Amino acid sequence: MPFASIDDLESALAGASYLPDRGLSTALYLSLKLEKPLLLEGEAGVGKTEAAKAIAQALGARLIRLQCYEGLDVAHAVYEWNYARQLLHIRAAQEGTVDESELFGPEFLIRRPLLEAVEAEEPVVLLIDEIDRADEEFEAFLLEVLSDFQITIPELGTIEAKQRPYVILTSNRTRELHDALKRRCLFHWIGHPSLEREIEIVKLRVPGVPERLAAEAAAFVAELRMLDLQKPPGLAETIDWAHALTALGQQELDVENVETTLGSVLKYHEDLLSVRDETLAGLVASARAR
């Protein structure tokens, strides 16, 4: 445990260009301290994946990421045999001299993220991203891996973790996860950051952003979140947008530059249509008034 206190961890994360709120730093600190996986939930673009990357950097650990999707199976999550090499090996050898145990040996194994994390010698952060997208069968399998950190390959036997990887799971809540999985994890819901923090984050993540522009962009996005939109913009959108505006050499918001760049904040045609003309002018005015 490289961090003595929550404050310690916060400053290490800030060094990795990540500014968590107190809740998230407590969650990260506790999950390291109690050696339990951390389940992060929240709307898209609030920085769930970024949190894992930042803590890996702060810990000086390697980040291993498993992106989940519907139909994810063992061959893509754990391991697969390198069939092409196996066939070539049989061909190259003298007939009858290859036996099965040789053919299904470690050198013919393709390691996927979970096996990689279990086998790692150095400290690793294992990020299991968007677990809610994987099938429930996979969730059950994952539960097994997370409880004893060992993986059984029929041809090779059981591989045990030399050290427990630090595990972070993220979910967009497209479905409720299984209780058994949740019981294994600490749970933290990440909300949108406060305005002050969002301005801080934008300044940290967008090099060269004018102070005024950062504040106005964050205030504008905060206003957008109050509107009835199909997809309220997340922190990631604010950062993208500030990048775009900075690249265009803008110093502050005005109706014109907002109109031309709004596509990096609102990703639905309907949302773009609803934020127009007077609405847009009003939002720009009140963002500038702050």
Next chain:
Amino acid sequence: MPANSVIRHVVTFGRVLREAGLEVGPGRVADALRGLDAVELDRQDDVYWTLRQTLVSRRGDVEAFDRAFQAWFLDAAVQPPAATKPPQTRGERRKGAPPGPGPELDGSETSLGTWSEEELLRTKDFASMTPEEFARAKRLIQAIAVTRPLRRTRRLRRNSKGHALDVRGLVRASLATGGDPVERAFRSRKEAPRKLVLILDVSGSMEAYARALLLYLHAARGSGRGVETFAFATRLTRLTPELGARNPETAFEAAAGRVQDWSGGTRIGASLKAYNDEWGRRALTCGAVVVILSDGCERGDAELAGREMERLARQAFAVVWVNPLKGHAEYEPLAAGMRAALPHVDRFLSGHDVVSLESLGSVLGGIERRHAA
């Protein structure tokens, strides 16, 4: 280990949370104690986060936790959670329905119906059933096997008639033949049921059908994973957990207790919007077959209903609208909400009797993307 007083505090707090409906097992309490041991107890926010992250496991429980935390550690008065209304709709309350002509009623026999009676019952409009008939029809509805549309998964299964090579099997088989694949093994994609989302209108105008259709929802919920159920009149309520009870009566009571606006007015557009905002955004609709069971009598904004239907249809694999009124020979989709919704509906069906619900199953089983209505 934290001091004894802290331990007692946390254990009691765990009990308070359990009473508030959270699942707080001894494992979680132990985590909370270990967590408190690791943070500064004089920082209230750290204590709050530690307890929340160890004792709460779902977003929906955060509010109840906050209330309990407020009451327990900050000495504020406990606000009681909104009292749930007792279920209103029981079989006896079906006064509004016209009595059926019912030649099968004479003798008031309690024995099981004969074949012909059952046949009659299967094609009888739910709205014109007597309570006795409905009680018998209930069994028929529950027995409906809900056919689910299938999707192909990415996972491959060994199958000698498949088309994808099973290379692992092939390598094994090639060992004996010096690397020549003499025996070929194949795999093919498996099929799994598609997600199914059922949204039931329980407003006043649907009263005569709501009970029967809710039973259908219960049967569908029992057909396996990936079924989500909702009800709405003026606002949307998710019923999936309630309808998960095996016994239909228990499920029904629980569902009726959850829905606060039972037999209220209809706001289809607003309810669909609530669905799209809360659930569609979380990608529940993606690749799902969505079934809306409603008469389409919109009291609110019909234009909104059209817009939200369009949004729904764009995300869903297919949209089915079940309207009990369509069972009547002279029915025309005149209701404003129905007219606005129809352009975005793939299949438009009736759902006024047992037979029509059975045929819904076969439609779902064979549904394809973007059917003409």
